[in-house]
Amino acid sequence: MQDKKIIVWFRADLRLKDNPALHHAVSQGAIIPVFIFDEQGAGDFSIGDGSKWWLHHSLAALSDSLDGKLQLYRGTTAVVLEKLIKQFDVSSVYWNRCYEPWVTERDAQISKKLLEQGIDVQTFNGSLLWEPQEILKSDGTPYKVFTAFFKRCTGISGDLRIVISKPTKIKFVPVKHATSVEDLQLLHHNPVAGRFDNYWTPGELQAHKILQKFIEYHLKNYKIGRDFPAQESVSLLSPYLHFGEISPVQIWDKIKDIGHEYASRDNVEHFLKELAWREFAYHVLYHQPTMPRKNLQHKFDHFPWRYDKDDLQAWQLGMTGYPVVDAAMRELFNTGYMHNRMRMVVASFLIKNLMINWHQGEDWFWQLLVDADLASNSFNWQWVAGSGYDAAPYFRVFNPTAQGKKFDKNGEYTRRWLPELAKLPDKYLFEPWLAPENVLREASIVLGSTYPKPMVDIAKSRTRTLGAFNKLK
DNA sequence: TGAAATGTTGGGGCG
DNA sequence: ACGCCCCAACATTTC
Numbered sequence: 073m074q075d076k077k078i079i080v081w082f083r084a085d086l087r088l089k090d091n092p093a094l095h096h097a098v099s100q101g102a103i104i105p106v107f108i109f110d111e112q113g114a115g116d117f118s119i120g121d122g123s124k125w126w127l128h129h130s131l132a133a134l135s136d137s138l139d140g141k142l143q144l145y146r147g148t149t150a151v152v153l154e155k156l157i158k159q160f161d162v163s164s165v166y167w168n169r170c171y172e173p174w175v176t177e178r179d180a181q182i183s184k185k186l187l188e189q190g191i192d193v194q195t196f197n198g199s200l201l202w203e204p205q206e207i208l209k210s211d212g213t214p215y216k217v218f219t220a221f222f223k224r225c226t227g228i229s230g231d232l233r234i235v236i237s238k239p240t241k242i243k244f245v246p247v248k249h250a251t252s253v254e255d256l257q258l259l260h261h262n263p264v265a266g267r268f269d270n271y272w273t274p275g276e277l278q279a280h281k282i283l284q285k286f287i288e289y290h291l292k293n294y295k296i297g298r299d300f301p302a303q304e305s306v307s308l309l310s311p312y313l314h315f316g317e318i319s320p321v322q323i324w325d326k327i328k329d330i331g332h333e334y335a336s337r338d339n340v341e342h343f344l345k346e347l348a349w350r351e352f353a354y355h356v357l358y359h360q361p362t363m364p365r366k367n368l369q370h371k372f373d374h375f376p377w378r379y380d381k382d383d384l385q386a387w388q389l390g391m392t393g394y395p396v397v398d399a400a401m402r403e404l405f406n407t408g409y410m411h412n413r414m415r416m417v418v419a420s421f422l423i424k425n426l427m428i429n430w431h432q433g434e435d436w437f438w439q440l441l442v443d444a445d446l447a448s449n450s451f452n453w454q455w456v457a458g459s460g461y462d463a464a465p466y467f468r469v470f471n472p473t474a475q476g477k478k479f480d481k482n483g484e485y486t487r488r489w490l491p492e493l494a495k496l497p498d499k500y501l502f503e504p505w506l507a508p509e510n511v512l513r514e515a516s517i518v519l520g521s522t523y524p525k526p527m528v529d530i531a532k533s534r535t536r537t538l539g540a541f542n543k544l545k
Numbered sequence: 546t547g548a549a550a551t552g553t554t555g556g557g558g559c560g
Numbered sequence: 561a562c563g564c565c566c567c568a569a570c571a572t573t574t575c
Binding site for chain 2 (some may be wrong): 110412420465467468469470474
């Protein structure tokens with residue numbers, strides 16, 4: 073009997089190990105592995121420069137691991153698939169599910185059309201621990217509070233699927249197709265290309281190396297260490313997770329029973345909880361598809377945001393005059409990544425000191441982050457803004473100076489990204505405007521010239537925003 | 546996964 | 561010895 077021909081449609085699952093769609097396809101016939109670059113329908117959230125950069129390298133890595141058999145296309149997904157199906161007499165299309173509203177909508181249409189044509193369509197869960205449609209409160213409504221969500225999910229954690237190993241042998245349908253990763257032009261006119269090259273190695277292989285390194289050296293101090301941006305105490309797995317170079321099931325499985333020789337229980341559980349926050353973001357996005365643009369708490373709809381292009385740009389480029397904020401924004405600009413605590417600090421500054429709409433920050437992050445993820449990004453911006461369901465209270469405002477003194481005590485992180493302040497003593501590093509003339513001169517700093525003066529008064533701007541908030545009630 | 550404002554306590558200086 | 565004040569240190573409340 074002739075082999076069944078199955079298209080494995082790669083999306084946010086750019087890996088061979090623990091890939092349900094690939095695994096099932098390989099066990100049932102010969103495959104055509106396909107990736108289609110198609111951003112039609114993404115609206116305001118078509119792929120950003122940072123993600124494009126990562127995707128390029130990630131696809132190159134996947135293509136290598138598939139012996140160059142990955143078929144790459146640029147175009148309308150439905151059209152590409154149908155053409156392939158006709159050309160190669162394909163019987164089945166398998167893929168792992170995605171959860172962005174525009175993607176689920178498109179995929180539902182594609183699935184319907186293919187089924188009507190008698191094509192066998194099978195979709196799988198490859199990207200989440202707990203899929204949103206399966207987790208509901210006893211009253212049938214989605215969760216709005218993390219703790220309850222977490223309790224429910226971990227209560228049924230025995231239901232997590234077993235990690236699937238890499239297919240031992242893959243049979244490919246012979247396909248002649250010349251499009252290479254370069255032809256997708258993901259690095260074409262991409263301003264971050266080159267800039268990010270020094271910091272990352274995308275790909276499945278590296279994802280596992282990084283996880284291993286994290287477990288060996290950093291997990292033991294995760295709970296406390298994760299607050300200090302100069303330390304390497306965080307996993308750095310977020311971009312790998314976003315593109316599916318590693319799955320949350322693989323990570324969860326590897327971490328959950330870690331022995332005491334590597335890390336204590338509270339460190340392990342704290343890390344697992346962070347994975348669960350990602351799940352919660354997907355849960356809320358799935359059930360509330362307007363999350364990327366609409367306040368989850370509607371009373372925020374009447375908030376009198378300022379729109380000031382220059383202020384926004386000063387924030388974007390790390391020229392606010394607050395060293396901790398600027399260091400973090402430069403880290404983002406140069407690497408496509410920002411440490412978690414710093415994300416909270418810069419978001420708080422934009423929203424609560426500059427009083428600029430969280431959408432502006434969301435967009436800038438979306439453009440640059442290599443781990444830009446619709447669910448996590450919009451969820452967390454709403455978290456900081458206070459407009460989310462289970463969000464930080466609105467009045468929680470970070471003070472960049474205090475955050476620096478607390479979490480970057482010896483200025484290692486701040487100096488790393490702000491070389492122009494490198495020679496400033498610790499005492500004034502987080503508030504250079506207080507430094508005496510001679511200290512500034514010693515450090516070769518001219519405020520307003522080599523480094524900006526603070527663009528707002530922290531106390532006054534905080535009061536202004538809190539006042540505006542109080543009027544909403 | 547805050548920070549500022551306000552309240553309380555207790556030790557030491559001093560008349 | 562005692563009361564009073566000051567203020568640091570910590571706790572609580574408020575935004």
